[in-house]
Amino acid sequence: MDEISCEVRFGRYGGRFVPETLVQPLVELAEAFERLRADPEFSGELSKLMRDFAGRPTPLYRAENLSRAIGRDVYLKREDLLHGGAHKINNTLGQGLLAKYMKKKRLIAETGAGQHGVATAIVGALLGFETEIYMGEVDIERQRMNVYRMELLGARVIPVRSGSRTLKDAINEALRDWAASYESTHYLLGTVAGPHPYPSIVREFQRVIGDETKSQILAEEKRLPDSIVACVGGGSNAMGIFTPFIEDDVRLIAVEAGGRGQGMGTHSAEHGASLAFGDPGVLHGAMTKILQDPYGQILESYSIAAGLDYPGVGPELAHLVETGRVETATAGDKTAIMGFKALSKLEGIIPALESAHAVGYAIEHPEMLGELSVINISGRGDKDLHTVIAYESV
Amino acid sequence: MNLSEVFRRCKPLIVYICAGDPSPDETVEIAERIVRAGADVLELGLPHSDPIADGPVIQAASQRAIAAGMNTDLYFDIASRIDGVPKVFMGYYNMVYRRGLDRFASDCKASGICGMIVPDLPVEESRPLREAASRHGIDLINMIAPNTPDKRILEIISLSSGFVYLVARSGVTGASADLQESTRHLIERVPPVIPRAVGFGVSRPEHAAELVRAGADGVIVGSACVDLIGRSELDQLEDLIRRMKRAMTEVSVKSAASIRQS
Numbered sequence: 325m326d327e328i329s330c331e332v333r334f335g336r337y338g339g340r341f342v343p344e345t346l347v348q349p350l351v352e353l354a355e356a357f358e359r360l361r362a363d364p365e366f367s368g369e370l371s372k373l374m375r376d377f378a379g380r381p382t383p384l385y386r387a388e389n390l391s392r393a394i395g396r397d398v399y400l401k402r403e404d405l406l407h408g409g410a411h412k413i414n415n416t417l418g419q420g421l422l423a424k425y426m427k428k429k430r431l432i433a434e435t436g437a438g439q440h441g442v443a444t445a446i447v448g449a450l451l452g453f454e455t456e457i458y459m460g461e462v463d464i465e466r467q468r469m470n471v472y473r474m475e476l477l478g479a480r481v482i483p484v485r486s487g488s489r490t491l492k493d494a495i496n497e498a499l500r501d502w503a504a505s506y507e508s509t510h511y512l513l514g515t516v517a518g519p520h521p522y523p524s525i526v527r528e529f530q531r532v533i534g535d536e537t538k539s540q541i542l543a544e545e546k547r548l549p550d551s552i553v554a555c556v557g558g559g560s561n562a563m564g565i566f567t568p569f570i571e572d573d574v575r576l577i578a579v580e581a582g583g584r585g586q587g588m589g590t591h592s593a594e595h596g597a598s599l600a601f602g603d604p605g606v607l608h609g610a611m612t613k614i615l616q617d618p619y620g621q622i623l624e625s626y627s628i629a630a631g632l633d634y635p636g637v638g639p640e641l642a643h644l645v646e647t648g649r650v651e652t653a654t655a656g657d658k659t660a661i662m663g664f665k666a667l668s669k670l671e672g673i674i675p676a677l678e679s680a681h682a683v684g685y686a687i688e689h690p691e692m693l694g695e696l697s698v699i700n701i702s703g704r705g706d707k708d709l710h711t712v713i714a715y716e717s718v
Numbered sequence: 719m720n721l722s723e724v725f726r727r728c729k730p731l732i733v734y735i736c737a738g739d740p741s742p743d744e745t746v747e748i749a750e751r752i753v754r755a756g757a758d759v760l761e762l763g764l765p766h767s768d769p770i771a772d773g774p775v776i777q778a779a780s781q782r783a784i785a786a787g788m789n790t791d792l793y794f795d796i797a798s799r800i801d802g803v804p805k806v807f808m809g810y811y812n813m814v815y816r817r818g819l820d821r822f823a824s825d826c827k828a829s830g831i832c833g834m835i836v837p838d839l840p841v842e843e844s845r846p847l848r849e850a851a852s853r854h855g856i857d858l859i860n861m862i863a864p865n866t867p868d869k870r871i872l873e874i875i876s877l878s879s880g881f882v883y884l885v886a887r888s889g890v891t892g893a894s895a896d897l898q899e900s901t902r903h904l905i906e907r908v909p910p911v912i913p914r915a916v917g918f919g920v921s922r923p924e925h926a927a928e929l930v931r932a933g934a935d936g937v938i939v940g941s942a943c944v945d946l947i948g949r950s951e952l953d954q955l956e957d958l959i960r961r962m963k964r965a966m967t968e969v970s971v972k973s974a975a976s977i978r979q980s
């Protein structure tokens with residue numbers, strides 16, 4: 325791994341906009357990460373867990389039926405087959421092990437849909453941490469099943485009643501907890517957002533998706549794909565698969581939640597598309613693109629996919645979009661539902677509603693894909709059946 | 719009066735309130751009562767949707783204020799209507815950044831604000847705002863926490879004007895029952911080359927007195943006052959401020975007397 329991967333800033337984005345109390349814990353985390361990623365014992369232990377516990381490598385599957393339907397060669401990167409059902413485990417195993425080497429006793433995390441909370445709870449159980457998950461009250465109502473899963477795995481779910489009582493408030497609450505508990509506690513942030521060094525740490529633990537994809541596609545096709553499509557909430561599965569291809573001649577397409585439309589109201593937006601419609605600003609410790617009102621109050625976002633329902637985005641993605649390296653696109657609820665059903669029927673794979681945004685986009689825009697494309701299937705869709713049933717019934 | 723003058727004259731009691739709580743109309747009157755009760759500096763908060771350095775009391779106040787229609791334009795309007803006390807802005811960086819750093823500093827100046835506290839702006843990120851603030855003669859007040867290493871304390875001090883804000887304990891704002899040993903230690907670790915005001919968790923007259931005794935040059939009280947405002951107990955608010963100020967003055971007078979005796 326190269327040395328500059330733990331950068332503080334990505335162009336005008338990134339940085340560490342946090343209360344003074346959090347500066348020192350973040351400095352210590354960055355130092356530990358730099359030290360441990362070069363430590364063969366740490367890497368060895370992580371690789372073993374990734375293989376034996378999480379189920380890596382995941383297949384790169386040539387989706388014949390989908391390819392025929394849209395007239396392009398399409399491969400699917402099957403992160404949905406990982407333990408826990410999503411790419412989130414790549415990051416929670418990495419950071420969990422980091423926390424263990426840093427001799428922390430307790431993990432805290434935020435969760436929206438509950439996917440990252442579940443992935444953290446799994447690692448908490450595996451590595452013997454006391455685990456507490458902050459979750460907005462609204463999300464707890466929407467995601468009962470995942471709340472039960474986390475509790476079953478031995479984690480405590482703490483309801484967040486402040487602000488909009490969703491993911492962004494859960495992150496606020498986790499940061500507040502950490503400011504008082506950092507000596508014993510690691511804050512296991514779930515995406516490539518937040519203050520330095522989180523965007524770099526999470527990207528490095530997720531880039532295994534892209535590293536595998538690269539060698540798999542070269543083995544199969546003897547060439548790189550023309551495009552890679554990934555959905556974006558905070559951006560961790562997208563940065564994970566994009567990172568090894570940044571220097572290559574491959575179109576990188578980041579699909580955000582188009583939700584119900586382009587509207588932005590007084591306190592909320594109808595979408596989760598911070599890259600496409602946001603403005604520069606500071607949220608959760610980083611300068612990035614955010615959904616905000618004219619005075620700088622953060623708006624609530626919206627998406628049918630809870631994992632894409634976030635008013636910010638990772639700072640490195642904001643930078644890569646600004647330089648033109650990554651292209652943005654949006655897919656609304658309707659497109660996602662179409663993608664969800666199409667992949668289920670065509671390939672026998674039920675994708676997460678988040679991933680279904682990437683699938684739906686690819687189906688609607690085959691002209692953007694080139695001849696050969698890879699879609700990142702970041703997770704599986706079992707968790708979303710009740711949401712889709714509810715959507716169908718209105 | 720600028721902040722250096724304030725600290726030259728006395729050990730100020732600095733009182734935080736959230737502008738717009740419970741409503742923009744009531745803030746000026748609340749501020750006047752606070753000044754009447756003896757506050758030396760008013761720290762006027764601009765409410766933010768995502769106040770990561772604040773505990774439940776100030777979070778709730780921020781939400782009430784935003785729901786009551788508070789915004790940055792109204793903030794400066796309110797600030798310019800509060801007289802007779804040096805005023806300091808307190809608010810999160812995105813609110814400042816969104817308005818434009820220079821415009822924000824200029825609006826501060828125009829409404830009689832002499833300092834800015836931005837709790838999510840550590841020194842390494844603060845240069846652009848520091849430059850804008852200094853163009854308009856406004857002090858950007860930096861914070862120092864119990865876990866700030868000594869070397870960093872010196873760096874922070876070298877980039878500070880007005881005063882430095884010593885965070886009494888880890889975690890977020892909010893009242894607490896007593897002061898920690900680490901607070902006393904922090905005051906000792908920060909060289910007295912610039913006034914050092916201590917805040918976070920200060921809620922009783924005894925705390926204020928203890929901090930002055932421990933060497934603090936000023937005391938900041940927030941959540942305890944905001945809590946009373948939230949419960950519409952404005953007489954008690956005045957009473958608390960009066961008792962805090964008295965407790966601080968008694969310590970100062972006693973220590974001055976003991977210096978004269980020795």
Ligand SMILES: Cc1ncc(COP(=O)(O)O)c(C=O)c1O
Pocket residue numbers: 410411412437439440514515516555556557558559560561562630631632676678679702703704
């Ligand atoms: C399956 C799945 N995909 C994607 C996301 C979005 O997150 P990110 O953009 O960090 O990959 C989530 C978040 O919960 C998720 O569960």
